[in-house]
Amino acid sequence: MSTGYDRARHLLCRTGFGPTHAEIVRASKLAPRDVVSHLLKHARTSATLAPPSWSSEVPLLLARRAKIKMASGKKEKQRLRKQSNAIAATRGLELKGWWYAEMTRTDSPLTELMTLFWHNHFTSSLKAVKSPVLLYRQNVTLRAHALGNFRTLLRAVVRDPAMIVYLDNRTNRKRKPNENFARELLELFTLGEGHYTEKDIKEAARAFTGWHIDRKTGGFRVNARQHDAGQKTFMGKTGALDGDDVVDTILANPRASEYVTERLWRAFVSPTPDAKAVTRLAKVLRDADYELAPLMAALLTSPEMLDPAQAGSLIKSPVQLIVGTLKLFQIVPESSKVLTAAGRRLGQDLFDPPNVKGWPGGEAWITTDTLLARQHLLSRFFRQPENAPQLAERGWPAMLGDGFKGNPVAALQRLMLPIEPVFGEPGGGGPFASARHFALDPAYQLF
Amino acid sequence: MFNRRDFLKVGGAGALVALAPISTSLAAPSARRVAVLVELKGGNDGLNTVVPFSDPAYAKLRPRLALSRDEVLKLDERVGLHPSLSPLMDSWSARELAVVQGVGYDDPNRSHFRSIEIWETATDSDKYADEGWLARALDAHSKGLATPGVSLGDDDVGPLRGDPRALTLRDPQRFLNATKRLMRPTDARSTNSSLTHVLATQRALLDASNSIEQTLDKIPKLEVAFPKTNIGRQLETAARLISGGVPLMAVKVTHGGFDTHANQLGRHAALLGQLADALAAFRLAMIDASRWPDTLVMTYSEFGRRAAQNGSMGTDHGTAAPHLLMGGRVRGGLHGKAPSLTDLAGGDLKHHVDFRDVYANVTRSFWGISKDGLGKRARLDLVKV
Numbered sequence: 096m097s098t099g100y101d102r103a104r105h106l107l108c109r110t111g112f113g114p115t116h117a118e119i120v121r122a123s124k125l126a127p128r129d130v131v132s133h134l135l136k137h138a139r140t141s142a143t144l145a146p147p148s149w150s151s152e153v154p155l156l157l158a159r160r161a162k163i164k165m166a167s168g169k170k171e172k173q174r175l176r177k178q179s180n181a182i183a184a185t186r187g188l189e190l191k192g193w194w195y196a197e198m199t200r201t202d203s204p205l206t207e208l209m210t211l212f213w214h215n216h217f218t219s220s221l222k223a224v225k226s227p228v229l230l231y232r233q234n235v236t237l238r239a240h241a242l243g244n245f246r247t248l249l250r251a252v253v254r255d256p257a258m259i260v261y262l263d264n265r266t267n268r269k270r271k272p273n274e275n276f277a278r279e280l281l282e283l284f285t286l287g288e289g290h291y292t293e294k295d296i297k298e299a300a301r302a303f304t305g306w307h308i309d310r311k312t313g314g315f316r317v318n319a320r321q322h323d324a325g326q327k328t329f330m331g332k333t334g335a336l337d338g339d340d341v342v343d344t345i346l347a348n349p350r351a352s353e354y355v356t357e358r359l360w361r362a363f364v365s366p367t368p369d370a371k372a373v374t375r376l377a378k379v380l381r382d383a384d385y386e387l388a389p390l391m392a393a394l395l396t397s398p399e400m401l402d403p404a405q406a407g408s409l410i411k412s413p414v415q416l417i418v419g420t421l422k423l424f425q426i427v428p429e430s431s432k433v434l435t436a437a438g439r440r441l442g443q444d445l446f447d448p449p450n451v452k453g454w455p456g457g458e459a460w461i462t463t464d465t466l467l468a469r470q471h472l473l474s475r476f477f478r479q480p481e482n483a484p485q486l487a488e489r490g491w492p493a494m495l496g497d498g499f500k501g502n503p504v505a506a507l508q509r510l511m512l513p514i515e516p517v518f519g520e521p522g523g524g525g526p527f528a529s530a531r532h533f534a535l536d537p538a539y540q541l542f
Numbered sequence: 543m544f545n546r547r548d549f550l551k552v553g554g555a556g557a558l559v560a561l562a563p564i565s566t567s568l569a570a571p572s573a574r575r576v577a578v579l580v581e582l583k584g585g586n587d588g589l590n591t592v593v594p595f596s597d598p599a600y601a602k603l604r605p606r607l608a609l610s611r612d613e614v615l616k617l618d619e620r621v622g623l624h625p626s627l628s629p630l631m632d633s634w635s636a637r638e639l640a641v642v643q644g645v646g647y648d649d650p651n652r653s654h655f656r657s658i659e660i661w662e663t664a665t666d667s668d669k670y671a672d673e674g675w676l677a678r679a680l681d682a683h684s685k686g687l688a689t690p691g692v693s694l695g696d697d698d699v700g701p702l703r704g705d706p707r708a709l710t711l712r713d714p715q716r717f718l719n720a721t722k723r724l725m726r727p728t729d730a731r732s733t734n735s736s737l738t739h740v741l742a743t744q745r746a747l748l749d750a751s752n753s754i755e756q757t758l759d760k761i762p763k764l765e766v767a768f769p770k771t772n773i774g775r776q777l778e779t780a781a782r783l784i785s786g787g788v789p790l791m792a793v794k795v796t797h798g799g800f801d802t803h804a805n806q807l808g809r810h811a812a813l814l815g816q817l818a819d820a821l822a823a824f825r826l827a828m829i830d831a832s833r834w835p836d837t838l839v840m841t842y843s844e845f846g847r848r849a850a851q852n853g854s855m856g857t858d859h860g861t862a863a864p865h866l867l868m869g870g871r872v873r874g875g876l877h878g879k880a881p882s883l884t885d886l887a888g889g890d891l892k893h894h895v896d897f898r899d900v901y902a903n904v905t906r907s908f909w910g911i912s913k914d915g916l917g918k919r920a921r922l923d924l925v926k927v
Contacts, residue, residue, distance in 0.1 A: 169853045222655050410736045455672045458739045462706040463747040518725050537740045
């Protein structure tokens with residue numbers, strides 16, 4: 096059975112940014128199963144854009160420290176510190192702009208949505224890590240495993256230098272363990288509160304002692320002198336456990352598969368996970384030895400996902416709102432700074448989640464303050480027809496294709512909104528005015 | 543193109559079901575008590591704000607930054623205010639200025655963004671919360687208000703984070719212009735909870751706009767001249783909102799630039815001078831408007847700075863610091879005790895007052911809120927009930 100226009104639109108909105116009319120029509124003719132397997136089969140594992148020019152340099156924070164230490168005189172030290180802070184700030188902005196550009200242009204939007212999902216799951220921030228290079232590398236890692244294997248991803252994350260800096264594992268030493276990383280690993284990354292003991296945290300912290308970063312390269316390095324090789328007991332398993340043993344012990348607990356499935360449900364299906372469905376889907380993840388693609392295929396084709404009532408049940412994140420609008424209307428922003436500033440204003444500063452818990456999301460995206468900022472941004476995008484030159488020059492065919500027959504306003508509404516508009520149809524006006532009308536309707540905030 | 547009118551469309555997956563509208567009296571002038579929170583962004587140097595001039599260890603720790611006995615504005619025989627704070631001495635003499643010494647928290651964090659988050663969410667230093675402490679404390683006590691509070695100098699609502707009604711309001715007129723373009727959805731609920739939330743928020747935004755619009759026009763021009771600084775303009779807006787009777791419980795203002803790692807003396811003096819000038823004007827404006835007894839000003843900052851100066855004529859991130867409370871109901875004078883300069887924790891001052899005890903004093907005594915989410919706290923006596 097073919098998916099049909101509305102369900103195809105729903106699926107593509109949940110797995111990408113601002114799908115076009117042509118993309119939806121194409122998907123509408125396939126079965127949902129085939130739409131999803133096509134998406135998964137063609138999912139990229141690396142970005143389409145070239146990395147930022149500085150991405151292969153030694154992380155600033157390490158080079159800086161060495162250089163500043165060597166410098167003679169307070170004035171010189173101060174100058175160097177200022178200089179490297181300024182470089183980090185510029186590069187941080189470039190990194191944010193780079194990701195916005197990748198999300199807007201990629202032919203594999205699901206990869207970017209998943210990378211964003213993991214960025215909000217395995218959080219690290221520029222503000223805390225102070226190294227755009229390490230954050231870029233983390234982004235590459237998250238993308239590489241975004242739809243891969245959760246065990247492999249987790250093993251990469253516990254070795255990720257940005258994460259090691261972010262959660263203080265650099266100071267997790269044999270004689271003085273730092274429990275920060277171990278705590279978040281259990282509480283936020285894999286099991287959730289109530290599924291481990293304080294003793295488990297202490298033992299896990301010991302297993303990760305000495306998992307530091309190499310000062311010269313900024314890569315991962317086990318510092319054997321600082322690693323506690325002694326016997327530990329973690330969640331019932333005893334031995335000279337190291338970080339990988341901890342990861343494997345966690346994943347042997349079915350709760351880990353349920354926890355990750357719940358999080359994915361909230362991001363892709365609805366604000367309230369269905370307990371029975373989560374149990375069913377978590378088993379898919381475990382049976383595939385934590386391969387994510389089978390889980391995502393099952394999740395995206397589940398009856399709950401394809402239920403027509405699910406259309407518009409989620410609130411767009413600022414990034415989804417911004418990138419989706421840019422892509423659908425081929426709006427060219429004046430500069431990437433406009434986007435990073437807008438994301439921050441709307442409450443989602445890429446690479447700078449508020450804390451280790453990430454952005455709370457869902458209803459928390461919309462406050463009186465951010466709703467006004469969203470409306471303000473959308474009216475800026477639609478201030479003048481020149482902002483969307485395609486739409487301005489080609490009119491309806493730019494949105495609906497050359498062969499379109501029928502009521503174009505109704506078709507535009509079906510393309511832009513997941514549910515009926517709250518404020519009705521536009522009162523006349525051409526394609527641009529109609530697009531503007533629907534973009535400013537509260538229903539446009541949903542997907 | 544759009545005018546503000548009620549509009550309802552029924553149908554589709556997001557079917558709307560009309561409910562009886564909830565009436566709120568937003569226009570009524572309010573005698574609500576208002577707290578004005580002043581964020582000293584960057585980490586204010588406490589030791590050069592409330593100066594322990596009589597302690598020989600002070601000059602030893604800061605050979606080039608110490609302020610002398612002759613310069614400071616003596617509060618007693620041991621400590622004095624930075625000379626730039628002289629505009630605050632009227633409120634000190636009127637016993638309306640409380641100086642709380644040695645405020646901090648256990649296991650201090652020295653990262654700007656993490657530590658300010660701890661102050662704004664009022665958690666232990668190893669706990670995280672999505673909601674700000676004011677959002678939690680005011681939740682049950684700000685029902686019927688279009689907005690419990692506004693942030694005037696920053697796009698971040700800080701301690702009000704998590705309350706969907708909290709607003710940033712750099713410029714009230716621009717805010718009003720922006721909201722004028724929005725249409726008002728009806729008081730309706732949908733089976734779609736996300737849509738219900740968006741629509742409720744849009745109504746709340748228009749309520750807030752109405753509430754500000756109805757009072758802002760009527761506000762007589764303030765007689766007091768405010769300094770033309772960033773903090774001066776923010777406190778002038780605060781004075782207009784409060785004297786105009788906009789129903790609010792909290793206003794957050796931001797005074798930035800306190801991260802004085804280098805060449806601190808001149809910059810710190812300028813920042814404190816701007817703060818004191820603006821606060822003195824604010825006090826006079828509130829007295830003029832007869833709102834001073836209902837108003838409380840409180841400073842906060844992510845941390846104080848290290849006891850010793852660094853090698854760049856500045857100070858690095860530290861821990862405990864003094865904070866100021868001002869208002870018609872404030873119990874003026876010195877509170878708490880000055881942290882020892884010889885018994886340091888790794889070069890940092892040890893706190894004697896948990897910042898949450900100060901907050902709890904404000905919520906419980908100033909607002910009379912008992913369930914403020916701050917837990918069991920030591921009782922301070924900074925506010926007259």
